[in-house]
Amino acid sequence: MKPLELSAANFERFIGNNQMVLVDFWAPWCGPCKRFAPVFELAAEAHEGIAFAKVNTETQPELARTMQIASIPTLVAFKNGILVHSKPGALKAAALEPLLMKLQKPVDPPSLPRRE
Template structure:
């Protein structure tokens, strides 16, 4: 019987790594660039990396869709970062919708900021509006299985 493993996209070089389930909590590093796979902080996505991170990560992935002109988005950014530091086994990422409008379009974002949670390439939940870090943590924990 083979051991369960997870695919994780490296936030540094975008290589897809297979991590044994037993090692997911042991701060795994990328097999290609040796950088940490789970950083405990959000990483910026672009048009090329958004789809890959969503489709290839097997672990819970929370993407913050935001815009540079959006005051609530700017207010929530440090809260999102604080939440990421409290949940290091969850991938937190951000995509700037005014810069990468076409990449964000398929996700039907109607208000900003919007956090969308994905698992195994599928949307499992979304939350619109700025939230404090404790509420972000609570929301994400409610999605973990």
Template sequence: MATVEANESNFESIVTSDIAIVDAWASWCGPCRAFAPTFEAESEKHDDIVFAKLDTEANQGLAAALEIQAIPTLLAFREGILLYRESGALPPTAFADLVQQLKDIDMEQVRKEVAAQNAAADAEAADTQSPTQD
């Protein structure tokens, strides 16, 4: 599958795919341009993954919302859950390994961990909001 362009109107539908990898980049960025062929080549090998390019210059609001501070930045999602986020271009073998790890991850375990984290955060929020007695 060739890469798709990510933007503010389609970003949510992209990242809620089974597996999606987003390359946040800009045309003036040398490392971004150097990584582009690696990203494109890997996208051709995996019809079951959405490979999306997010132009941070054309989508500054989305880049800010994602807190992209350095480019290139790779974001990898499974079922809408962010599993990987790292700035810097990966060599082809490392990128291929990342893609395989995303395919192999146990999403049932990930969902359990996310639920536990959310429950802990909810409990902490409830504790900070309850009045204390002196």
């Protein structure tokens, strides 16, 4: 499915309504963003269990500031509404796939010390 364009009005609701969310913070003038866009869209088509979204930092500067986006593109991931990944830089498909696989793995609960 094509990534949804998010704004300040629907960002929190979208994050809260989806178990796994990947967000691309981008701008129309950004060369690396343009190169990353097709990679992101292909991943969105291939991974139906993940909600993909985009935030245009030009039209949503307050949202970008709130998320502490300092450079673009920046890829941000949420699991169950919790920020679990945020890293700037355009990824190639070969680097995005392993990240998606890692993010989809269940998190092991912390183990408690054994009582003897």
